[in-house]
Amino acid sequence: MASIRLEHLTKRFGNVVAVDDLNLEIADGEFVALLGPSGCGKTTTLLMIAGIYEPTEGKIYFDDVCVNDVAPKDRYVGLVFQSYALYPHMSVFDNIAFPLRLNKTPRAEIERRVREVAKLAQIENLLDRRPAQLSGGQQQRVALCRALVKEPEVLLLDEPLSNLDARLRIETRAEIKRLQKELGITTILVTHDQIEALSMADRVAVMHQGVLQQYTTPEELYNRPANLFVASFIGDPPMNLFEVRYRRGGELELPGGRALRLPEPLARRLEARRLEEGATLTLGLRPEDVELSETETPEGFPAEVYLAETLGGDLLVHFRLGDGGDGPRLRALTDPERRVTMGQRLWLVPDPNKLHLFGPDGRSLLAEAEEEAPVPHPQRA
Numbered sequence: 001m002a003s004i005r006l007e008h009l010t011k012r013f014g015n016v017v018a019v020d021d022l023n024l025e026i027a028d029g030e031f032v033a034l035l036g037p038s039g040c041g042k043t044t045t046l047l048m049i050a051g052i053y054e055p056t057e058g059k060i061y062f063d064d065v066c067v068n069d070v071a072p073k074d075r076y077v078g079l080v081f082q083s084y085a086l087y088p089h090m091s092v093f094d095n096i097a098f099p100l101r102l103n104k105t106p107r108a109e110i111e112r113r114v115r116e117v118a119k120l121a122q123i124e125n126l127l128d129r130r131p132a133q134l135s136g137g138q139q140q141r142v143a144l145c146r147a148l149v150k151e152p153e154v155l156l157l158d159e160p161l162s163n164l165d166a167r168l169r170i171e172t173r174a175e176i177k178r179l180q181k182e183l184g185i186t187t188i189l190v191t192h193d194q195i196e197a198l199s200m201a202d203r204v205a206v207m208h209q210g211v212l213q214q215y216t217t218p219e220e221l222y223n224r225p226a227n228l229f230v231a232s233f234i235g236d237p238p239m240n241l242f243e244v245r246y247r248r249g250g251e252l253e254l255p256g257g258r259a260l261r262l263p264e265p266l267a268r269r270l271e272a273r274r275l276e277e278g279a280t281l282t283l284g285l286r287p288e289d290v291e292l293s294e295t296e297t298p299e300g301f302p303a304e305v306y307l308a309e310t311l312g313g314d315l316l317v318h319f320r321l322g323d324g325g326d327g328p329r330l331r332a333l334t335d336p337e338r339r340v341t342m343g344q345r346l347w348l349v350p351d352p353n354k355l356h357l358f359g360p361d362g363r364s365l366l367a368e369a370e371e372e373a374p375v376p377h378p379q380r381a
C-alpha cells in the first residue's frame with residue numbers, strides 16, 4: 001500500500017494544457033475519485049500516476065519517494081480501463097493469470113492467487129468460461145481481478161463502469177467499494193458521473209479544464225461547493241443560480257426587487273468581506289432546499305408554476321420568479337402528493353441555512369478567506 005502525492009503536476013500536449021499545476025495528496029488506503037466533465041484532464045492525470053505519460057512539469061511521490069523516473073512496471077499499480085479488453089480466446093482463469101505468467105510466477109503461486117482474487121470478486125465459479133460467456137458486469141470483475149492479482153500498491157480505475165447498464169452499475173459500484181475497503185488498497189477512480197464519485201469515494205477531486213476546483217469529502221462538496229463550477233456540477237437536479245444585488249446590513253435584492261434577509265452569521269461574514277453596496281452576487285439554492293407556500297410569507301418570494309414533472313419519488317416544479325412570472329427560472333423539489341397547476345402562483349421559501357453565495361469572481365463567499373477556492377474559469381495566456 002502507498003500514499004500518493006502530486007506536486008505541481010502539469011501536462012501539456014502542444015498548446016493544450018491537459019493538467020494544470022495539480023497538487024493532490026491521497027492517503028494510504030484512501031479511495032479518491034477524480035471527477036469532472038469530458039476533457040478536464042482525468043485520464044491524463046491517471047496515466048501520469050501509472051507512469052505511462054511523463055509529466056511536463058511537477059513531481060509524483062509514492063510514500064514520499066519520487067517516482068518520476070520509475071518505470072511503469074516498477075510502480076506496482078493496477079490499471080483498469082473503460083474498455084477492459086479481455087483476451088477472448090482465453091478462459092477467465094488465464095485472463096486473470098496473464099500478468100503473473102508474464103513475470104514468470106511459479107505455477108502453484110499463480111493458482112493460489114487467481115483463486116484468491118476470484119473469490120474476493122465472487123467469480124470463482126466462472127473461471128473456466130470464456131469472456132463471451134459472461135455478462136458485462138462479470139467481465140468487468142475479471143478485468144478488476146487481472147489488475148488485483150499482481151497485488152498492486154495502487155489501484156487506478158478509469159471509468160470502469162461506463163459499459164454497464166444502470167442496474168449492473170449500481171451493483172458493481174457497491175462491489176468495488178467493498179473490495180477496496182476489504183483490501184485497503186489505495187485507489188483512484190476516474191469518472192464524469194457525480195453519483196459514482198460521491199457514492200464510492202472517501203474524497204472527491206473535482207477538475208475543470210485541467211485545474212483542480214475542490215478536493216474534499218462528498219458531504220462537503222455537496223454542502224459547501226467552493227465555486228460556481230462545483231456548485232453547478234454537483235447535484236441533480238442542479239442548483240438554481242441567479243444574480244442578486246448585495247445590500248449592506250444583510251439583505252439580498254432578488255430579481256423583481258424583493259429583498260431576502262440573510263441569517264445573522266451569514267450577514268456578518270459578508271460584512272467582513274467589505275462588498276460594495278449593490279454588488280452583483282450569485283445566489284445558489286438547491287431545488288431540495290426550497291419550500292412551497294400557498295400564502296404570502298415575509299421570507300418567501302412569489303413565483304409562477306411553469307411546468308411540473310414527476311421524478312421517481314419527487315415532484316420537480318419549474319417556476320418563473322417575480323410577481324408577473326417574468327423573472328428567471330427556478331426549480332424546486334416537492335412532495336408528489338402536492339397538486340400544482342401550470343400558471344399557479346406560489347410563494348417560494350428558501351431554507352436560510354442552505355443558501356449558497358458566490359462573488360463576482362465565482363468563488364464562494366461562505367468559505368473562510370484563507371481557504372479560498374480557485375476561480376472557476378481560469379484565464380490562460
Ligand SMILES: Nc1ncnc2c1ncn2[C@@H]1O[C@H](COP(=O)(O)OP(=O)(O)OP(=O)(O)O)[C@@H](O)[C@H]1O
Nearest residue numbers: 013016017018037038039040041042043044045192
Ligand atoms: N495524446 C494526446 N495528445 C493531444 N491532446 C491530448 C492527448 N490526450 C489528451 N489530450 C487532451 O488533453 C485534454 C484532457 O484529456 P483527458 O483524456 O485527460 O480528459 P478526460 O478528463 O479523461 O476526458 P473524458 O471524460 O472524455 O475521458 C483534452 O483536451 C484532450 O483533448
Ligand SMILES: [Mg+2]
Nearest residue numbers: 042043044158
Ligand atoms: Mg478520460
